[in-house]
Structures are given as C-alpha cells and as structure tokens.
Amino acid sequence: MAPTTSLVMNGWYIGAWSDEVGRTLMQRWIVGRPVCFYRLQDGTVTALEDRCPHRRFPLSLGRLDGDVIECNYHGYRIDGGGVCVGVAEQPDTPRASVHRFPLVERDGIVWIWPGDADRADPGLLPDTSWLSDPEWTHVHGVVPLKARHVLLVENLLDLTHETFLHPSTIGNAAVAATPIDVTSEGDRVSFTRHMIAIEAPPFYEKSMGLTSPIDRWQDGDFYAPGVFQLNIRLAPTGTEEPEGFHMKVIYGMTPATETETHDFFALGRDYRVDDEELSRFQLDQQLAVMKEDVDALEAQEVMVATETVRAPESSIRSDVAGLRGRRLLEKMAAREAAPGTASAGRPRRPSATAAGAGT
Numbered sequence: 161m162a163p164t165t166s167l168v169m170n171g172w173y174i175g176a177w178s179d180e181v182g183r184t185l186m187q188r189w190i191v192g193r194p195v196c197f198y199r200l201q202d203g204t205v206t207a208l209e210d211r212c213p214h215r216r217f218p219l220s221l222g223r224l225d226g227d228v229i230e231c232n233y234h235g236y237r238i239d240g241g242g243v244c245v246g247v248a249e250q251p252d253t254p255r256a257s258v259h260r261f262p263l264v265e266r267d268g269i270v271w272i273w274p275g276d277a278d279r280a281d282p283g284l285l286p287d288t289s290w291l292s293d294p295e296w297t298h299v300h301g302v303v304p305l306k307a308r309h310v311l312l313v314e315n316l317l318d319l320t321h322e323t324f325l326h327p328s329t330i331g332n333a334a335v336a337a338t339p340i341d342v343t344s345e346g347d348r349v350s351f352t353r354h355m356i357a358i359e360a361p362p363f364y365e366k367s368m369g370l371t372s373p374i375d376r377w378q379d380g381d382f383y384a385p386g387v388f389q390l391n392i393r394l395a396p397t398g399t400e401e402p403e404g405f406h407m408k409v410i411y412g413m414t415p416a417t418e419t420e421t422h423d424f425f426a427l428g429r430d431y432r433v434d435d436e437e438l439s440r441f442q443l444d445q446q447l448a449v450m451k452e453d454v455d456a457l458e459a460q461e462v463m464v465a466t467e468t469v470r471a472p473e474s475s476i477r478s479d480v481a482g483l484r485g486r487r488l489l490e491k492m493a494a495r496e497a498a499p500g501t502a503s504a505g506r507p508r509r510p511s512a513t514a515a516g517a518g519t
C-alpha cells in the first residue's frame with residue numbers, strides 16, 4: 161500500500177534547536193498544533209498552545225512582559241505555564257488556560273511531546289550526547305519540506321537513493337550495490353551497510369583528502385516516530401577501527417501538518433574539530449544534499465497526494481528498513497486512534513495553508 165500514514169502524537173520530536181528560542185515569541189506548527197515557543201527569564205524554554213483561550217488569537221503575535229504573554233487582541237495575560245493571570249486594563253481574572261507542552265532541553269535540542277502529557281517520558285529520548293561532546297563538532301539547522309513525514313522517514317531508511325539523487329556529493333554506485341542488514345526492536349528500526357574497498361564519493365574526497373579505495377560504513381537507527389541517527393565511518397581500506405573518520409547525522413523529522421514536515425538536521429565529526437572552514441564547507445554540502453532530497457520529496461508528495469486510482473506498489477530487498485519504518489508508524493497511529501485512548505478524537509487535519517507560518 162502506498163504511504164498514507166496518519167501522524168503520531170505520542171513521541172518526542174525536535175521542536176527547535178536551543179539557539180532558535182529566545183525572548184522573542186516564535187510560532188511553529190508541530191504535528192498539526194500551533195505552538196508558541198519562548199524562553200522564560202530564568203532561561204528555561206516553554207511551549208504553549210498558540211491560541212489565546214479567549215478568542216483563539218495567536219499568542220505568538222502578543223507582547224512578552226516578563227514571563228507573561230499579553231495577547232494583542234483583547235489583553236488576556238498568559239503566564240509561562242499557560243495560565244491566565246489577568247486581563248490588561250480590566251478587573252477580571254477569568255479561570256482560563258492553554259496547554260503547555262512537555263519539553264526537554266538537552267544537547268542543544270528542544271524536544272517536544274505533542275501528545276498525552278502524562279506519557280512524556282524523558283527516558284525514551286535517544287542518546288544525543290555527541291552534540292555536546294568537546295571531542296566532536298557539528299553544524300545544524302532546519303529545512304522546510306512540503307511533503308508528508310513518512311516520505312522523509314522512508315528516504316532516510318533507504319539510502320540507496322544516494323546513488324541516484326546525490327551522485328555529485330555523497331552517492332556512488334557502491335551505495336545501491338551494497339545490501340543492508342536490518343533489525344527492529346520496539347519502536348526502533350536499525351540497519352547497517354558496510355561498503356568495503358569502494359571508490360570515495362566526491363564529498364569525502366574533498367573534505368577528508370581520502371583517496372580510493374576506502375571503507376564506508378552507514379549504520380542507521382530510526383527512533384519512531386520522528387528521529388533518525390546515522391553513524392558514518394570512512395577510512396582507507398584496511399584501517400582498523402577506531403582509526404578513521406567518524407561522522408554522525410541526526411535528523412529530527414517533525415510533522416508540521418499532514419503534508420508538511422520540519423527537517424531538522426545536525427552533522428557532526430570527530431576530526432579537525434577546530435577547522436571552521438571545514439564546518440562551513442560541510443554545512444554548504446549538507447544543505448546542497450538536503451535540497452536534492454527536498455526537491456525530490458516535494459515532487460513525490462504531489463504524485464502521492466493526487467493518486468486517485470491506486471496502482472499496486474512495487475518493493476525490493478533494499479526497502480526492508482523503510483517498509484518496517486512505515487508499518488511502525490501505521491501501528492503507532494492506529495493505536496492512538498483506537499477508541500478509549502486519550503489521544504482519540506484529537507484535532508486532526510488542519511488546512512495546509514494555515515500551517516504556512518511554520519518554518
């Protein structure tokens with residue numbers, strides 16, 4: 161069946177990079193909900209449903225007064241916990257509040273849990289300690305994608321596409337030609353692809369001075385619903401681990417709406433960590449690679465969305481990880497939609513235009 165997965169609310173998603181959130185109110189749509197992010201005076205981040213409890217005006221268009229947002233429509237004053245503490249120029253303090261989302265700020269990431277707050281267990285977060293490890297350095301950012309979340313999940317779980325979509329940077333024939341080993345456990349799908357004695361792709365030749373033949377490892381972990389990490393090792397063929405160049409990539413695949421996704425990324429390395437020129441080069445290359453993916457996925461989204469007469473879908477061996485990821489998402493979404501669960505009946509399917517403010 162073609163990918164039509166509904167969105168999963170109960171899971172940790174990357175809501176923002178820490179350096180995006182400050183004393184300016186920031187709106188971002190997360191899994192179909194408008195969220196207003198800002199930093200309180202003590203430095204902690206808060207995230208509130210971006211709808212005033214009075215008449216649904218976006219709180220992010222309001223004014224920050226200390227830790228309190230004053231709504232720019234009729235003056236409702238909402239504190240950092242989402243509770244109304246008064247109305248400007250009026251004697252009333254109505255009993256009103258907005259949802260405050262569970263957050264964890266760790267290793268430069270603001271994690272958000274858009275689903276049932278009582279299920280937000282920080283113990284479920286993946287290990288991202290390399291992002292704050294002084295032995296490593298990284299570049300990071302977020303790219304908007306007008307395509308449904310599952311298409312990005314499948315893109316990352318089937319890296320054979322590098323051969324065809326990224327031949328001038330990270331792809332060559334060896335990627336598609338080397339099979340993967342796939343394992344699953346709980347809400348995780350993992351794969352390994354170890355390419356031995358292959359030609360070095362252009363990106364690695366330039367940034368590392370590697371000459372062929374090289375060994376290239378790609379070990380990926382998808383933490384459903386929204387996180388993918390890739391461990392990369394590159395070295396002249398025959399080099400024993402732990403020698404060689406190591407890189408890590410994390411993608412935060414955070415749905416904005418049913419058909420739009422925030423593509424958060426960080427690319428890290430454990431060599432030449434003080435080389436800022438190399439960091440700039442790697443950021444440029446990463447953005448160039450992601451643009452190729454975004455263009456492809458947006459073209460694919462149009463075809464998926466307009467397919468009214470369903471043709472059978474064909475798959476091959478290299479799709480195993482992607483299909484497991486898709487099924488995992490379907491299972492999680494079905495569990496949430498089941499009657500009697502706290503998430504059932506949640507607001508769904510906001511219009512795509514309403515989400516245009518997300519970045």
Ligand SMILES: [Fe+2]
Nearest residue numbers: 321322325453
């Ligand atoms: Fe790609």
